[in-house]
Amino acid sequence: MDRLQKILAQAGIASRRKSEEYIKEGRVKVNGEVVTEMGFQVSKKDEILVDDKPILKENKVYYMLYKPKKVICTNNDDKGRVTASSLVECEERIFPIGRLDYDTTGLLLLTNDGEFANEMAHPRYHIFKTYQLDLKGILTPEHIRQLEKGIMLDGKKTLPAKIKVTNKDFEKKQTTLEIKIQEGRKHQVKKMFLYFDYKVTRLHRSQFGFLTLGSLTPGQSRRLKPFEVKKLRALANGEVLED
Numbered sequence: 001m002d003r004l005q006k007i008l009a010q011a012g013i014a015s016r017r018k019s020e021e022y023i024k025e026g027r028v029k030v031n032g033e034v035v036t037e038m039g040f041q042v043s044k045k046d047e048i049l050v051d052d053k054p055i056l057k058e059n060k061v062y063y064m065l066y067k068p069k070k071v072i073c074t075n076n077d078d079k080g081r082v083t084a085s086s087l088v089e090c091e092e093r094i095f096p097i098g099r100l101d102y103d104t105t106g107l108l109l110l111t112n113d114g115e116f117a118n119e120m121a122h123p124r125y126h127i128f129k130t131y132q133l134d135l136k137g138i139l140t141p142e143h144i145r146q147l148e149k150g151i152m153l154d155g156k157k158t159l160p161a162k163i164k165v166t167n168k169d170f171e172k173k174q175t176t177l178e179i180k181i182q183e184g185r186k187h188q189v190k191k192m193f194l195y196f197d198y199k200v201t202r203l204h205r206s207q208f209g210f211l212t213l214g215s216l217t218p219g220q221s222r223r224l225k226p227f228e229v230k231k232l233r234a235l236a237n238g239e240v241l242e243d
């Protein structure tokens with residue numbers, strides 16, 4: 001048995017808080033009866049409708065994909081481009097957690113668990129994501145300092161980041177580096193460097209929290225192990241600290 005709002009969130013209907021609003025508004029029926037009681041207990045056998053439509057009760061699945069270039073992260077594309085979800089062989093209807101740009105490669109999580117996706121995307125405690133990149137120009141120590149401390153992007157200061165420069169090519173005028181950020185705003189990494197006029201020419205996400213791609217090659221995916229899902233949840237809820 002589980003709380004109704006939890007089941008709705010897990011089915012990807014909405015966040016848990018929004019699901020509570022649906023319940024309050026009388027939009028949710030259990031076995032034909034409108035339920036407005038918060039915390040109402042339901043089991044797998046109950047028929048649950050939202051706005052008179054049954055919710056899907058699929059098995060929850062969690063994958064990591066090594067996203068190649070030229071793959072998009074939305075599930076529908078009017079231009080017919082390859083979607084990240086289509087690269088993962090599974091029966092459930094999964095969707096990516098957050099976005100990697102069309103030309104960005106690397107670690108992408110996919111799931112059919114809406115609540116888990118919300119936890120990863122809007123955590124109280126922010127999970128570090130690690131990116132490797134090349135940019136045009138030689139990154140200066142002062143810019144590193146400011147980027148690590150936080151800069152104003154779209155009216156909001158970025159959270160503290162960590163930068164490790166791995167190569168400065170003075171002939172090609174190119175810097176190779178690693179950056180760890182705690183947020184997942186749209187085009188965040190590219191925008192952070194563009195703030196100081198550096199154009200990112202290659203972007204790869206090598207890590208999501210403690211998760212790495214391991215031996216996966218571009219286009220390959222694997223299911224997350226139950227302990228990995230559990231640890232990600234604990235990280236998102238600030239129950240364990242990252243290394």
Ligand code: URA
Pocket residue numbers: 099100101102104186187188189190191203
């Ligand atoms: N930041 C970006 O700018 N692009 C990505 O794909 C991911 C993070």
